[in-house]
Amino acid sequence: MRAIEAAAIDSGTVSGLDLMERAGAAVAGQIRLRWPRAGTATVLCGPGNNGGDGFVIAGHLARAGWRVRVLGMDSTPGADAAEMKRRWREIGPILPLSLSDLHRARDSDVFVDAIFGTGLTRPVQGEIDALLRHMGGSDGDGAFYRSRLVAVDCPSGLCMDSGAFLGRPRGPHPDDLRVALTVAFDSPKPGHLLERGPDCCGRLVIADIGLHPWRTGIGTKDGRRPADLSAIWPEFDIEDGRRPPDATRDRNAWLTKRHSVEGHKFHHGHALILAGGLGQGGAARLAARAALRIGAGLVTICPPKSALIEHLGPPDALMRRPVEDANALADLLQDRRIGAVGLGPGCGVDRAGDLLPAVLDSGRPCVLDADALTALAARGFKGLHGNCVLTPHAGEFARLFPDLARQLETVPQSGPAWSRLDAVRAAAARSGATVLLKGADTVIARPPRDEPDAQGQAVIHSATDIPWLATAGAGDVLTGIIAGLLARGLPPCDAASIGVLMHARAARRFGPGLTADDLPQSLAAVLRDLPRRDSPRTRPAALLEARPLRVWRNW
Numbered sequence: 001m002r003a004i005e006a007a008a009i010d011s012g013t014v015s016g017l018d019l020m021e022r023a024g025a026a027v028a029g030q031i032r033l034r035w036p037r038a039g040t041a042t043v044l045c046g047p048g049n050n051g052g053d054g055f056v057i058a059g060h061l062a063r064a065g066w067r068v069r070v071l072g073m074d075s076t077p078g079a080d081a082a083e084m085k086r087r088w089r090e091i092g093p094i095l096p097l098s099l100s101d102l103h104r105a106r107d108s109d110v111f112v113d114a115i116f117g118t119g120l121t122r123p124v125q126g127e128i129d130a131l132l133r134h135m136g137g138s139d140g141d142g143a144f145y146r147s148r149l150v151a152v153d154c155p156s157g158l159c160m161d162s163g164a165f166l167g168r169p170r171g172p173h174p175d176d177l178r179v180a181l182t183v184a185f186d187s188p189k190p191g192h193l194l195e196r197g198p199d200c201c202g203r204l205v206i207a208d209i210g211l212h213p214w215r216t217g218i219g220t221k222d223g224r225r226p227a228d229l230s231a232i233w234p235e236f237d238i239e240d241g242r243r244p245p246d247a248t249r250d251r252n253a254w255l256t257k258r259h260s261v262e263g264h265k266f267h268h269g270h271a272l273i274l275a276g277g278l279g280q281g282g283a284a285r286l287a288a289r290a291a292l293r294i295g296a297g298l299v300t301i302c303p304p305k306s307a308l309i310e311h312l313g314p315p316d317a318l319m320r321r322p323v324e325d326a327n328a329l330a331d332l333l334q335d336r337r338i339g340a341v342g343l344g345p346g347c348g349v350d351r352a353g354d355l356l357p358a359v360l361d362s363g364r365p366c367v368l369d370a371d372a373l374t375a376l377a378a379r380g381f382k383g384l385h386g387n388c389v390l391t392p393h394a395g396e397f398a399r400l401f402p403d404l405a406r407q408l409e410t411v412p413q414s415g416p417a418w419s420r421l422d423a424v425r426a427a428a429a430r431s432g433a434t435v436l437l438k439g440a441d442t443v444i445a446r447p448p449r450d451e452p453d454a455q456g457q458a459v460i461h462s463a464t465d466i467p468w469l470a471t472a473g474a475g476d477v478l479t480g481i482i483a484g485l486l487a488r489g490l491p492p493c494d495a496a497s498i499g500v501l502m503h504a505r506a507a508r509r510f511g512p513g514l515t516a517d518d519l520p521q522s523l524a525a526v527l528r529d530l531p532r533r534d535s536p537r538t539r540p541a542a543l544l545e546a547r548p549l550r551v552w553r554n555w
């Protein structure tokens with residue numbers, strides 16, 4: 001964000017003061033939209049530019065007829081914030097940013113948290129810490145403040161790179177400041193989507209402050225985006241927010257129409273799903289059904305011979321072929337038409353460990369999940385290659401990468417804190433495979449390549465609005481979706497990212513009461529409704545509301 005802002009300011013087209021004015025105006029506008037009757041507002045201003053935004057907000061609300069109280073610090077901010085502070089002083093006083101002055105402001109309809117934003121570098125301490133904890137609720141009236149709090153960029157104390165509160169143990173904490181509305185600028189940041197972010201930010205609104213040209217590269221002097229940003233801003237696509245960009249619509253057309261009119265089923269790929277012993281077949285069958293639904297031309301499920309009987313029922317579209325051991329699998333994989341392999345769900349750790357070398361030696365794109373990950377943790381990463389996708393949940397991730405998982409649990413003492421994004425990128429670099437860490441805040445990273453543009457590309461997918469997706473077998477369905485997309489020819493990181501997106505959309509579309517069995521069926525409806533080139537524009541692009549957090553973000 002800082003690099004984009006710097007590029008915008010360096011271009012001479014816009015000044016820091018302009019950006020601050022736009023940011024403050026956007027927040028004031030959101031407040032007036034949600035509290036249409038002018039009331040009483042208390043604006044809490046910190047020492048930096050976040051505080052600068054606060055002074056702008058105070059001015060806008062005052063001019064709109066609100067009674068505004070500003071609490072601020074006795075500090076000398078940078079030039080832009082100092083100018084905004086000076087302008088506010090022409091309108092009203094600045095009271096001390098203290099707990100006692102906050103208590104005197106309890107008649108307020110709205111409290112604006114403009115204390116810290118993206119510039120937080122260390123845990124908050126002293127009087128401001130006490131004030132934030134009071135509003136958070138551990139020793140105060142949290143529910144009272146929560147319904148009235150509007151955060152500028154983020155709730156203060158939250159690290160925007162990680163979604164962790166600096167100085168606090170990871171995970172929910174009674175002191176965490178949770179707000180009703182967060183207005184952030186230009187784009188959601190990782191901290192809005194990861195860990196505590198979604199819960200603490202409340203309703204998240206992304207306000208456009210005119211930085212697109214420097215995000216996408218249009219309008220910079222040499223016509224390119226700043227080089228160091230290319231890896232983190234390749235795509236921007238918020239579901240339901242606005243008409244999808246061309247790349248997304250091309251992708252949607254590909255997903256629904258398949259390749260060409262002349263194509264036959266083999267052109268749409270053949271996926272192999274390996275299954276386990278008798279009585280364990282459900283997980284693999286879920287994966288196989290999902291691979292069929294996402295559009296693989298053929299899907300074969302491969303249990304050992306003794307378990308074949310378990311797979312004789314529907315779906316009839318599924319092919320069955322017994323695979324006894326690694327040799328049999330290696331023979332089968334001589335067939336070049338088999339485009340991808342799914343290994344792990346319901347396989348049994350021993351069988352998965354036995355079959356794993358044959359899968360890896362074939363060089364075939366593969367998804368390794370569940371028991372295959374446990375087997376992998378025991379044997380190490382040798383043989384993994386760039387066409388492998390690992391799909392661990394948190395427990396499996398800790399088995400595979402214990403040091404990275406431990407680092408994610410330490411109390412962060414400085415910003416930017418080590419994040420899930422960092423951990424998954426490190427895991428991808430170490431294993432040489434695409435890694436997908438499952439959860440409400442799924443993170444996907446591919447191993448770094450030599451080209452600078454592609455280095456460490458990662459994706460965050462937020463599914464905090466669909467808790468019913470956390471149901472037995474949902475992960476098996478995801479394995480099948482990704483295997484199906486790999487068989488259809490998508491590169492591993494794309495197959496993983498698009499797979500997660502389709503998986504979540506299927507759950508969202510079905511709604512509460514979902515079981516994993518419903519997901520493949522629901523996928524058909526999702527594919528049917530994907531916006532395509534002729535889809536109408538649904539909302540103006542200026543304000544993107546990302547709540548429920550249906551944010552698909554490619555970093």
Ligand SMILES: NC(=O)C1=CN([C@@H]2O[C@H](COP(=O)(O)OP(=O)(O)OC[C@H]3O[C@@H](n4cnc5c(N)ncnc54)[C@H](OP(=O)(O)O)[C@@H]3O)[C@@H](O)[C@H]2O)[C@@H](O)CC1
Pocket residue numbers: 005016019020021023024046047048049050051052053115116117118119120121122123124125152153185
């Ligand atoms: N740049 C732009 O063009 C635009 C930026 N915009 C806005 O600016 C925000 C970012 O501004 P920012 O970089 O000034 O950081 P901010 O979050 O205000 O805090 C920094 C201050 O806090 C201090 N500090 C840090 N940690 C602390 C602690 N634990 N306890 C105590 N102090 C602590 C730190 O001091 P220092 O670390 O230097 O000692 C510094 O003084 C961004 O979120 C958005 O709202 C918009 O206006 C759009 C245009």
Ligand SMILES: Nc1ncnc2c1ncn2[C@@H]1O[C@H](COP(=O)(O)OP(=O)(O)O)[C@@H](O)[C@H]1O
Pocket residue numbers: 393438439440442463464465466467468469470471472473474475476477478503
């Ligand atoms: N709180 C949550 N909200 C939304 N989705 C979740 C949540 N927790 C987990 N998920 C998703 O649910 C699925 C569960 O997969 P997994 O843990 O492998 O379960 P299983 O092994 O039972 O299939 C994953 O896609 C994961 O991202």
Ligand SMILES: [K+]
Pocket residue numbers: 050113114115116117151152153154155156
């Ligand atoms: K803030």
